[in-house]
Each structure stands twice: as C-alpha cells, then as structure tokens.
Amino acid sequence: MIEVNNLSKVFGRVTAVDNVSFNVAKGEIFGFLGPNGAGKTTTIRMLCCLISKSGGEARIAGLNTSDAADSLQIRKLIGLVPDNVGLYEELSASDNLDFYGKLYECPADRRKENIETYLKMMGLWEKRDQPAGDFSKGMKQKLALARALVHDPGLLFLDEPTANLDPEAARLVRNLILELKQQGKTIFLNTHDLDEAQRICDRIGILSTKLLAINTPEELTSSVPGGKTVIQLERIDEAMLNALKKLKPPNFSIEENRFLIDVADPQKENPEYVRALVAAGGNVQFVTRSNPDLEEAYLKIVRDNR
C-alpha cells in the first residue's frame, strides 16, 4: 500500500527526514515512533502530498506522490487526521462531514449514508446537529476520525490521534482504530504513546530523522539486549546479598523477595547466580527472564543513535 524509498526532506539547512525507506502492507497498522522533531509529521505530510520531497520516492497504491495528477488521485484514496484536528467549530458535526464528503467527491446518497454510519460508529449521531465547537476534546478527535473516513478511504494517516485525550477517550479511539483494521483499512499511525504502539501496531518504525529500526513490537523488544533475570527467593538476607555482590553483576536491584539482575549472557550467568544464592542458604522459588519493554527498547535505540 505504501512504498517509501530513500525519502528525504530538507528545510533550508535542516534535514527533517533523511533517506527513509519502508513499506506498509494493505490492512496493516504501522506505527511511527520518534522524539519531537524526528520528522514523523513531515513524513506524513509528504505521503499525503501536502509537501514536496527533497529526495527519494514515495508511492501510495502504486501512485507517485510527486506527480501532480497522481497526487489528486492519492488524496482521494487516503484519509488524514492531523495532530490538530482542525474542525470548523461553527458548523455542526454533520455539516463538517458533509463539507469534506463533497470535497472528496463522495456522491450525495453515499455521503449521507456514510455520515450516518460513521457518526453512529463514533457515538456522535445524537449530537450531529450540534456545533463542533461545543464538543469535548475526545468528541472532536472522534469527529476528526469520522471526517477522515467519510469518503471510505482504504488508507488512514493518523497523527497523534490520542494525544491530549483522557485515558477513557484514548481507549475509545484505540478501539476504533482496531475496528477499522478489522474492516480492512490500512493505518499509518504517528504516536508518542509507546504502550499504544505496542498494543495496536502490527509493525513499528522508530524515526529520528533517519529510520533507526523497523519491526514488530515483539521483535523490537527482544532485539534489544540488557534483559533482566528475576530470581525469586523465599526470603533475602545479608549472606545472599553478599554472595550476589561477589559475582559483581553490572547492576541489580531488590524488589520484595526478588533480585532483578542485569544479565548480558543469561545462559552462562544465570546458573552462577543461582548456585551462589543457594550456597548462601537461599531457597530459590523460581527464575525468570524479564525482557525490556518497548519503552526501554525505544529509548535504547534512540540513545544509541544519537
């Protein structure tokens, strides 16, 4: 659905996006993670044909984003929820959707049907005649999502769709995104929320001007070394603590009756720690491995590439 090859964008002397390449398959939720100023919004804007590229190539459904004729076609195929929802606050929810439906060349009967379908899906049908300016942040976000869907696009670009929402509204929006995936839509999601990315994205790209990593959330976390070994004992005393210290682990902590030890080579080091603790009188209940979560993986990848 999306093919990006060596895409770059330079503003004056500042490189916002540097030689980024990736593909997004049809029906996939692809998440873009990155710090502020990483080039996430710039990438979305290039893919939505809103700004030109400085180098490389991007194709949406086989159409070239740089070609003027193709760009009009591309814009018919996509829906965009920008980071600022940008609704017409004086117009009603229904009028907002109707206006965009017309611009997206959606025929009148289908437009009417879609407005009803998506306002109902977002739980806004009862408030369809209320001005958008009267809506809460969460309702506005849902209305912006309905606006992006009013012409039935196959591909959705969502730029920070849950930013500034309370947890309940954010969960609602996330559930809607998953529902749209089930309908076969491809979703390109920019987010700061690592938990959200881990929960709903099929694959994640980590961007910091350059694309630092791209994989499934599971692969990203397991590819980062530095997991912890968790050794749970019946109780911890001074002798066990000294026994552990003698082995000089790079870092460890104690949580209740558990040692959390940073381990580079678990197959070699774990038996040594267990033997030492048992020799010191420890009664080991279980040994398990704690892999870094996406946040740790993300922070490590971004730090390593600074």
Next chain:
Amino acid sequence: MRLSKSWTVAAKDLRIFKKKKVIVYSIVFFQIIVSVGLPLIIKVAESRSNSVRAAALPQVLDSFSFWYVIGSSILPLSLASYSLIGEKVQKSLEPLLATPTTDEEILAGKSIAAALPGLAATYLGATLFMVLMDRITHAKLGYLYYPNWNMAVILLVLTPLTIIYSIGVNILISSRSNDVRSAQQLGALMVLPLGLIYVLSETRVISLSVTNLLIIAAILAAADVAAFILAKAAFQREEILTRWK
C-alpha cells in the same frame, strides 16, 4: 479548475460568516451609513440653508458615489481575514489541503466567499442610495441624477476590480498574520489611495468623470494582476503548511 469545488469551499465560508454576527453587522452598518447617511447630509444641508447650488450638486454626488469604491475595498477585508486567519487559528487548513482539491480551487472559493457579500451589499446599498438621492435632489436638479454612466462604471467596473484587489492584498497579509484585527488594520491601509482620490474630488482638484474613472479602473486592473500573482504564490500548500505563521 473545477468551479464546483470552489463553490463548495465558498458555500462553507458563507455559512460560517452568517454565524459571525460581527461580520454581518459590519457589512450592514457600512451600507446604512453610506447609503442613508450621505443622502441625509444633502437633505439636512438643503433644509437648513437651502445653500446647495444646483450646479455644484453633480460634483458632490459623483464624489459621494465614489464611497462605493472605497466600501468595496473595505467590506471584503473582514471576510477575507476571517476566511483565511479563521482557518489558520482553527488549524483547519491541513485537512482541507489534504482533500483532492487544488490550491487554485481553494483560493478561488475563498475569494468568492469574501467577494459575494460585499458585492451584494454594495449593489443593494447603491440602489438605496440612488433612490434616496434622486428623491432629495430631483426638485433642485429638475431631473433624476441616478442612474448614470459614472455610477455604472463605479458599480460594474470599479467595484469588482476593487474587491479583487482587496482580496488579493488580504491573502498576502493573512499569510503573515495570526490575528484578524491586525490583518484588517493592515489591509485598511489600501483604502488610503482611494481615500485620497475621494478627497481630491471633493476639493475639486480632480473630477470623477467617466474617463477618469476608467483610468482609475485601468490602474486597479494592473494592481489586481500583481496582487493575484502574489496571492497565488503565497497560497501554495507547502508554503501554507511550512511558512505561514
């Protein structure tokens, strides 16, 4: 360019204008002041001293008619400012530009929306002005002064040209401003040359004959072309998203 798209944008803007009372009042008040106020000045002057000479009336009326040119430069100011700065403030330009609509179609839609209310108000106001003036001056002049060729040139040539110029200038100002009032104040500076023409005609330095009005129209047409080229350059989606403040 597809006019249906431009009309969709214009219709949306007109709908928003209707909900903004300040816009509606500014258009209505201006027309009341000019279309009723100016005939009243003649009426009061006539009734107090009977000092208005019949020979001097045509020049005074021609100068008064020029208020409709000045008005057509002022009326689109608030509309164009709300239309563009309103979109900037509400951050609605990005989703709008993401639709399969060209920059020219959006620009044309915004221009139509800014032009139509001013044009309609000017024509309605001018009709009222002409009827009232004719009633007041008919006895003195012995004939109906309006409609005449001067007014025809003012309403059919100068008014549309001034509106186009006003919108072009306002698009340029709006691209650099985030505040409707400051944009209007800056835009109001374009009234100065037209105000100068009015003062020169009132002080009888120049006469607003049909020929002179057509010369002003030619200058305005050239200014329109320049303003249109600059406005089109400012209204590029990349420019809007990356440089508009």
